[in-house]
Amino acid sequence: MHVVLSRDPDGTVRVHDGAPRAVPAAGLASLVAASEGGARDERPLPRWTWDDTNRWYLGLLRAGVRVERSHDLRLVHRILRSSVPAAGSALATAPPGPWDAMAPTPAGAVPATGARRAPQDDSLFDLAAPAAPEPAPAAGTDPRAELRRQEDAVAGSSAPGRLRLLAAGESAGALVAAEMHHAGLPWRSDVHDAILTEALGPRPPEGHRPARLEELARQIRAALDAPPSLNPDSHPDLLKAMQYAGVGARSLRKWELEKLEHPVVAPLLEYKNLYRLLTANGWHWLDEWVADGRFRTEYVVGGVVTGRWSSTGGGALQLPKGVRRAVVADPGWCLVVADVAQLEPRVLAAMAGDEAMAGAGREGDLYAGIVASGVVPTRELAKVGMLGAMYGGTTGASAQVLPRLGREYPRAIALVEDAARTGERGGVVTTWLGRSSPGPGSAWDEAQAGAFADDAGADAAARARSVTRSWGRFTRNFVVQGTAAEWALCWLASIRRRLWALGAAPGARPGLAPAPFADRPHLAFFLHDEVVVHAPLELADAVAAEVRAAAEEAGRLLFGDFPVDFPLTVATVDSYADAK
DNA sequence: GCTTTGTGCCAC
DNA sequence: AAACGTGGCACAAAGC
Numbered sequence: 196m197h198v199v200l201s202r203d204p205d206g207t208v209r210v211h212d213g214a215p216r217a218v219p220a221a222g223l224a225s226l227v228a229a230s231e232g233g234a235r236d237e238r239p240l241p242r243w244t245w246d247d248t249n250r251w252y253l254g255l256l257r258a259g260v261r262v263e264r265s266h267d268l269r270l271v272h273r274i275l276r277s278s279v280p281a282a283g284s285a286l287a288t289a290p291p292g293p294w295d296a297m298a299p300t301p302a303g304a305v306p307a308t309g310a311r312r313a314p315q316d317d318s319l320f321d322l323a324a325p326a327a328p329e330p331a332p333a334a335g336t337d338p339r340a341e342l343r344r345q346e347d348a349v350a351g352s353s354a355p356g357r358l359r360l361l362a363a364g365e366s367a368g369a370l371v372a373a374e375m376h377h378a379g380l381p382w383r384s385d386v387h388d389a390i391l392t393e394a395l396g397p398r399p400p401e402g403h404r405p406a407r408l409e410e411l412a413r414q415i416r417a418a419l420d421a422p423p424s425l426n427p428d429s430h431p432d433l434l435k436a437m438q439y440a441g442v443g444a445r446s447l448r449k450w451e452l453e454k455l456e457h458p459v460v461a462p463l464l465e466y467k468n469l470y471r472l473l474t475a476n477g478w479h480w481l482d483e484w485v486a487d488g489r490f491r492t493e494y495v496v497g498g499v500v501t502g503r504w505s506s507t508g509g510g511a512l513q514l515p516k517g518v519r520r521a522v523v524a525d526p527g528w529c530l531v532v533a534d535v536a537q538l539e540p541r542v543l544a545a546m547a548g549d550e551a552m553a554g555a556g557r558e559g560d561l562y563a564g565i566v567a568s569g570v571v572p573t574r575e576l577a578k579v580g581m582l583g584a585m586y587g588g589t590t591g592a593s594a595q596v597l598p599r600l601g602r603e604y605p606r607a608i609a610l611v612e613d614a615a616r617t618g619e620r621g622g623v624v625t626t627w628l629g630r631s632s633p634g635p636g637s638a639w640d641e642a643q644a645g646a647f648a649d650d651a652g653a654d655a656a657a658r659a660r661s662v663t664r665s666w667g668r669f670t671r672n673f674v675v676q677g678t679a680a681e682w683a684l685c686w687l688a689s690i691r692r693r694l695w696a697l698g699a700a701p702g703a704r705p706g707l708a709p710a711p712f713a714d715r716p717h718l719a720f721f722l723h724d725e726v727v728v729h730a731p732l733e734l735a736d737a738v739a740a741e742v743r744a745a746a747e748e749a750g751r752l753l754f755g756d757f758p759v760d761f762p763l764t765v766a767t768v769d770s771y772a773d774a775k
Numbered sequence: 776g777c778t779t780t781g782t783g784c785c786a787c
Numbered sequence: 788a789a790a791c792g793t794g795g796c797a798c799a800a801a802g803c
Contacts, residue, residue, distance in 0.1 A: 447783075448783065450788080475796070504794095507795080509795095510785075512795070514786075515785060538787095587790095588791045590789090673793090676787095723787045
């Protein structure tokens with residue numbers, strides 16, 4: 196079942212399964228493709244087991260080869276290393292080793308794996324450029340030995356079933372991340388340029404402000420009676436000028452400026468807004484991150500402590516709503532955009548076994564369900580109340596409704612309160628599937644020590660209290676955000692498998708995506724509780740149905756028969772901006 | 776000159 | 788309303 200891949204120093208690949216063998220690097224893609232193609236016989240497909248998904252899989256994808264299942268030793272090691280359910284294992288108790296030090300392989304460091312080369316790759320130009328060498332695995336990392344340690348740690352843990360699911364989900368997530376990097380997010384540079392030009396004026400020469408910003412800078416100076424030398428990009432200078440003009444702002448934050456009444460506020464807010472567009476997603480961004488009609492970022496699986504993904508490159512997880520108009524499906528294709536409604540409170544309800552809260556989400560909108568139960572008068576209060584419960588809010592409306600939520604949903608609220616108390620005590624909390632939080636670290640220790648020192652004053656005690664509560668908010672949120680991330684991993688894994696099973700639509704027009712996705716629906720974007728699938732138009736309805744089925748499957752995988760729903764909003768659109 | 780820190784805003 | 792979780796990123800200012 197597990198087929199472990201390793202690489203000799205000379206690049207030769209060793210394949211460890213029933214019949215261990217060595218293959219030249221150039222032969223790997225065809226070997227993997229042959230194993231994946233053998234689905235017609237009864238044997239299950241191999242679980243490709245490697246030190247790092249990017250290192251192996253990106254090359255395979257560039258050779259047009261997809262795999263069904265994998266096991267990412269680096270990612271699973273990280274989880275098991277600190278997982279409380281596996282705390283007694285040899286893996287968890289060993290001194291730090293090379294698997295702990297391993298960083299993810301950057302996509303740029305991975306060359307295409309041999310075989311199935313596209314014709315244009317054989318050009319003289321290509322021959323003149325030597326292929327990049329394969330990135331070397333870390334010294335002292337024997338993948339077979341590590342796999343055994345991981346299997347032992349899981350089998351001997353207090354929750355083998357859950358940890359096994361987490362390992363499979365994390366590994367599948369790594370496949371999805373590599374595939375989304377490979378396929379890219381469809382991006383229309385011309386549309387993006389039109390958005391920028393409409394808002395800012397035409398692209399200015401390097402080092403110059405766009406016309407609209409220049410005009411707003413002029414208005415800002417006029418409103419402040421400031422000299423032409425005033426640069427609105429300089430916070431200290433601008434604040435000084437505003438003070439001089441008696442504006443009364445303590446900072447340049449948007450929400451603070453919005454409270455003021457002064458002629459400078461309107462042009463300044465618009466300036467900040469457009470300046471942000473220019474610097475974060477302007478022409479430079481377009482030049483750097485979009486090529487051949489695709490935006491390619493690097494997803495970092497488990498890049499957030501809670502298990503959420505992060506990304507590096509282009510700020511992919513912060514794409515402003517305003518530029519999503521540039522995300523447009525290829526001709527003859529569409530985007531199926533799906534997001535989960537109120538994922539985190541639903542996950543909380545299921546973890547806590549809180550049937551009342553799960554029931555509030557039965558008809559769709561969970562916050563509306565809370566209102567319908569008579570707990571709070573408005574949807575807005577239900578929402579801020581639940582968010583406050585999960586984030587640790589202590590002020591305002593959120594704190595006001597918390598007691599009523601606690602009375603109606605004692606199990607759910609107790610779960611997050613317990614997680615907070617554990618964190619405040621310096622303890623570790625664990626998600627539903629077994630990812631544990633880091634310890635509080637030296638800042639927490641030092642704060643407590645400070646409060647007990649002989650010369651401790653009121654401020655030291657206050658600081659200790661603040662650090663303590665802050666860590667409690669972290670662990671409170673960790674269990675919910677982390678379990679939501681686990682649900683999302685299972686959702687993604689299921690979507691990925693189902694999309695491939697749909698196959699190519701007969702007669703569909705090929706898109707611009709590279710093999711193996713040129714004629715198949717594929718995941719193109721993922722944002723915590725939201726996915727974008729790029730699909731041939733003919734398959735839009737089928738894709739939507741599979742994405743919904745995948746959400747049901749994810750709920751069952753995590754929470755079995757517990758009656759909790761994960762309803763989706765699904766939209767089939769030409770542009771991402773048209774979803775919801 | 777360089778790197779680090781602070782500010783502020785975007786996403787969920 | 789602006790305190791209440793997780794991040795990435797760009798820029799200017801501060802520090803070396």
